[in-house]
Amino acid sequence: MKILVVDDYATMRRIVRNLLSQIGYTDVDEAGDGVTALQKMREAKYGLVISDWNMEPMTGLQLLKEIRADVKLNATPFIMVTAESKTENVIAAKQAGVNNYIVKPFNAETLKMKIHAVLGG
Amino acid sequence: MAPFAPTGPDKQLWQRLDRAHTEATTPLARDEVAAIVHEIIANMAGDVSATDLKLYNELEALARYIQHAKAEIAAINPDDIRSNHIPTATDELDAVVGATEKATNTIMDGCDVIGGLAAQVPPEIGQKLTEVVTGIYEACNFQDVTGQRITKVVRALKHIESKIDALVVAFGEQVGASAPTPSTQPLAAAPGAAAGGDPDGYLLHGPSLPGQAIDQDEIDRLLASFD
Structure with missing residues (x-):
């Protein structure tokens, strides 16, 4: 299964990629913003998207909405990652169709649990 | 007419x-x-009625109060805060983010090497190395979180800067650059303050921002030139 990691912060993408590798997911692709993520998703099939919320010009929430509005992409599981754990943000993400939500900083075990919860593994 | x-x-x-x-x-x-x-x-x-006189007195007191406030604002030198302190603070914070990002990537480079070695050692040792490396990757999360927090602080400073701009515009030139610059005033209270009164003098001004100082190689060359 191919996983797409979306974050405008290269260091964070590297951290997530490494943690995914540690828990057994080595087929990982990266996107530095929401627009690039959408392009990649229209070119290749991804089994999971792990995206940061705080990005410009397209936020993780906007990316999620774009994915859910696209009939070819809307079944893709989506995990939101953010440093801000405000209730209203979680609600907004849930209403937009997020499958799970991880608050930074997180560890490999949390990432593993969330992925398994989303994918049913 | x-x-x-x-x-x-x-x-x-x-x-x-x-x-x-x-x-x-x-x-x-x-x-x-x-x-x-x-x-x-x-x-x-x-x-002239008693009410008029009271009103004149109130207006006069108000004028005095405004004049006093302007003098106090001028004394803290908002133009200096706007043009020097806030830009310096934001540059320093940006440098903190840059330096921690660089260090985080160096740490992860080391982790990648250790991760590669883990496959070449006995399984029990390799497993332990992998666990340690995972722990380091997890700890590297701090960089993104602190970076975002610092970005918030920078945003707050820029907000303060815009408010000071508005204050300077509202009160005019007399609260601008006319007052003495606080940073040039003698402040001898700090222990170890350097000659000239800089309270941070004993810190040698802390780390320099990129491009504002020479690097280690240049320092070495400079020292060698005295030999």
Whole structure:
């Protein structure tokens, strides 16, 4: 299964990629913003998207909405990652169709649990 | 054009001067005109009510208060805060983010090497190394979180900067660059303060921002040039 990691912060993408590798997911692709993520998703099939919320010009929430509005992409599981754990943000993400939500900083075990919860593994 | 028709105290003054001119055999002397004016002004006092006087006093006190506030604002030198302190603070914070990002990537480079070695050692040791490396990757999360927090602080500083801009515009030039610069004032209270009064002098101003100082290689070359 191919996983797409979306974050405008290269260091964070590297951290997530490494943690995914540690828990057994080595087929990982990266996107530095929401627009690039959408392009990649229209070119290749991804089994999971792990995206940061705080990005410009397209936020993780906007990316999620774009994915859910696209009939070819809307079944893709989506995990939101953010440093801000405000209730209203979680609600907004849930209403937009997020499958799970991880608050930074997180560890490999949390990432593993969330992925398994989303994918049913 | 309608003829000039004074009213109130003006009318009183004109009538009094006309009468004086009529009664006088010679043109009025300056002292005589002044005496008439004084007399009229003295009579005017009765036209100012107690409420008016209170209002004038309040306005005068308000004017004094505003003047005092302007002087105090000028003393803290908002233009200096706007043009020096806030930009310096934001540059320093940006440098913190850059430095921690660089260090985080160096740490992860090391982790990648250790991760590669984990496959070449006995399984039990390799497993332990993998666990340690995972722990380091997890700890590297701090970089993104602190970076975002610092970005928030930078945003807050920029907000303060815009408010100071508005303050300077509202109060005019006199609260701008005219006041003495606080950073140049002697502040000898800090222990170890360097000559010249810089309270941070003992810190050698901390790490320099990129491009504002020479690097280690240049320092080494410079020192070698003295040999």
